[in-house]
Amino acid sequence: MGTDLRLPTATIVRPDKDRFLNEENPFEAMMSRFDRAAALLDLDPGIYQVLRHPEKQITVSIPVMMDSGEVKVFIGHRVLYNTSRGPAKGGIRFDLNVNLDEVTALAAWMTWKCAVVNLPFGGAKGGVVCDPLGMSVGELERLTRRYTAGIISVLGPDSDVPAPDVNTNERVMAWVMDTYSMHMRHTVTSVVTGKPVEMGGSLGRREATGRGCMIVTMQALQQLGMPVQGTTVAVQGFGNVGSVAAQLLARQGCKIVAISDRTGGYTNPTGIDVDAAIAYVQRHKTLEGFAGGDPVSNDELLTLDVDVLVPAALENVITSKNAGKIRAKIICEGANGPTTAGADAILDEKGIFVIPDILANAGGVTVSYFEWVQDRGGYFWSEATVNERLEDIMVRSFRDVLALSKQHRVNMRTAAYMLSISRVATVHRLRGIYA
Numbered sequence: 001m002g003t004d005l006r007l008p009t010a011t012i013v014r015p016d017k018d019r020f021l022n023e024e025n026p027f028e029a030m031m032s033r034f035d036r037a038a039a040l041l042d043l044d045p046g047i048y049q050v051l052r053h054p055e056k057q058i059t060v061s062i063p064v065m066m067d068s069g070e071v072k073v074f075i076g077h078r079v080l081y082n083t084s085r086g087p088a089k090g091g092i093r094f095d096l097n098v099n100l101d102e103v104t105a106l107a108a109w110m111t112w113k114c115a116v117v118n119l120p121f122g123g124a125k126g127g128v129v130c131d132p133l134g135m136s137v138g139e140l141e142r143l144t145r146r147y148t149a150g151i152i153s154v155l156g157p158d159s160d161v162p163a164p165d166v167n168t169n170e171r172v173m174a175w176v177m178d179t180y181s182m183h184m185r186h187t188v189t190s191v192v193t194g195k196p197v198e199m200g201g202s203l204g205r206r207e208a209t210g211r212g213c214m215i216v217t218m219q220a221l222q223q224l225g226m227p228v229q230g231t232t233v234a235v236q237g238f239g240n241v242g243s244v245a246a247q248l249l250a251r252q253g254c255k256i257v258a259i260s261d262r263t264g265g266y267t268n269p270t271g272i273d274v275d276a277a278i279a280y281v282q283r284h285k286t287l288e289g290f291a292g293g294d295p296v297s298n299d300e301l302l303t304l305d306v307d308v309l310v311p312a313a314l315e316n317v318i319t320s321k322n323a324g325k326i327r328a329k330i331i332c333e334g335a336n337g338p339t340t341a342g343a344d345a346i347l348d349e350k351g352i353f354v355i356p357d358i359l360a361n362a363g364g365v366t367v368s369y370f371e372w373v374q375d376r377g378g379y380f381w382s383e384a385t386v387n388e389r390l391e392d393i394m395v396r397s398f399r400d401v402l403a404l405s406k407q408h409r410v411n412m413r414t415a416a417y418m419l420s421i422s423r424v425a426t427v428h429r430l431r432g433i434y435a
Contacts, residue, residue: 024316026105029341034108037417040408046433047425054104056080060150062128064143067136074143078126078151080160081107084427087158088124089114089365091165091194092147092172094140098127109336110365113358115420117397119369124160126151132167144172148179155180157190157376163368164194174199190375193368202371204386205364209334210244210312211387212363215394216355217245217308217332218252223402224329224353232306234258234328236265236298237313238277238287241334241361245310246274254308258293258301261286261313265301266293303327311338318343326352333357348411356413358420359401366393 023029031052038048062074077100080088090110103125111123128147132140154160164173173192177199180191189200197203204211221228231254235246238261246256256274258267263286266272272292280290302309302317303325311317312334318326323343331347332355333339339347339354347354367390374380381389405415 023319023340023342025101026315026337027101027108029337030105030108032341033344033413033417034112034421037414037421040410040414041418041422041425043421043425044429047428050428051082051421051424054079054081054107055083056154057100057104058151058154059100060147062143062146062150064139064146066139074128074130074147076126076128076147076150077103078154078160079104079107079124080154081123081125082111082424083122083159084424084431085115085122086120087122087156088154088160089119089121089163089193089368090124090126091163092126092128092168092176093166094128094130094132094143094168094172095166096129096131098129103127106336109358111424112417112420113362113365115423116358116401116416117362117366117393118423119366121161121365121369124162125165126162127165140172141175144175145179148176149183152180152183155191157188157372161190161368161372162192163365170194170196170201190372193371195371200371200375202367202374202386203381203383204390205367205371206240207244207248208367208386208390209241209361209364210246211248211390212366212394213241213245213310213312213332213334213360214248214252215363215391216360216398217249217310217330219395219398219402220330220332220353220355221308226307226329229253230255231308232257233308233310234267234301234304234306235310235312235334236260236301236317237311237335238281239312241364242310242312243274243278243281245312245332245334246272247278249308249310250274257306258296258304259287260296260298260301262298263288265296265298266290267296267301267304268293308332310334314338316340318347320346323347324350326350328352331355333360336361344411344413354412355398356416359397359412359416362397363390363394366390 058078060076106125114121173195177192181187195201233254235242255271305327308330309328310332315337318339320342323346330353401416
């Protein structure tokens with residue numbers, strides 16, 4: 001007689017899928033999509049309850065001696081949403097807008113993102129409420145080290161592996177790694193990813209998220225029978241993700257007709273010289289003053305008549321207010337949460353093919369996984385090997401989501417959530433509940 005792997009039953013309370021208390025609340029947006037996928041999967045009520053709650057939410061006070069001699073106390077968060085499939089994985093961001101709701105939503109997103117590309121990771125996220133642009137290098141280092149010390153009980157290659165995020169970078173990861181290593185009394189390179197290559201970072205990591213966006217966009221064009229050559233693309237956000245995606249799409253034969261950053265954007269119907277734009281940003285730090293196109297606002301860029309739109313900047317830029325004006329045939333979500341839950345149905349009605357964030361920008365965490373593997377094995381791969389293995393995973397994941405989308409006649413976002421939730425739920429069923 002087989003073992004019954006089902007969890008004890010519980011009552012499922014599902015919010016009205018058409019009601020959004022706050023369209024731009026990231027946790028509500030994530031949970032509304034989770035609920036839709038869970039209902040379609042007919043998810044076991046007990047597992048539904050488990051997956052609706054984060055495993056750990058940590059809030060720490062971070063006293064820092066500022067350069068002036070004044071002591072300031074900052075607030076930091078770290079959320080481990082689910083670790084059933086492996087160590088928690090997720091970035092650390094430094095920003096004034098960091099709050100526990102946002103960090104929890106992003107940790108949940110990381111859970112589904114790792115599962116949709118079938119990595120042996122769970123999801124986490126961290127953040128510190130601060131203005132890093134107004135802090136010196138010394139102040140940022142002291143902040144990072146004290147924050148690391150505050151959450152060190154959950155960190156580790158087998159428990160929680162941070163990475164860079166908004167306003168953090170390789171240098172911040174080096175500080176996290178060094179602080180953790182000093183406490184462990186030996187060097188532990190695999191405690192973080194996104195490190196400098198000299199410290200065990202992976203080749204190809206910086207370009208990985210943008211490269212992943214390019215790969216899945218190529219798959220979408222193929223699926224829709226659209227030619228790559230001459231396909232018009234608008235990219236909102238010209239940071240690491242947007243600039244790399246634009247550059248690689250241009251190399252495939254696409255025509256990049258609009259780009260933007262926080263200072264505004266530029267459009268050129270004959271095509272923007274992406275390499276020139278990247279060089280301009282390297283010299284001037286922003287796109288402001290770039291002479292390669294006519295000015296266009298960030299809001300206007302979203303509604304341009306293009307084949308592909310890549311929102312690679314901020315959350316909540318496509319909402320129920322502007323979704324009806326979107327004219328792109330494909331949206332590739334390079335940013336986390338660029339589309340609100342309230343906009344999903346509008347985009348569906350317009351027949352827009354959306355490659356959801358948990359799939360589209362999973363290239364970054366995939367190569368972070370490669371970095372973790374290389375650090376633990378002490379053997380490092382060539383950039384060509386990294387890129388080849390990244391393409392294999394992104395193509396396979398796109399096709400898995402597409403197959404589920406067709407099977408259940410749902411959009412790609414719902415299919416991606418269904419695939420990831422089913423993978424996490426399967427592990428919970430197999431592991432059972434420790435009592």
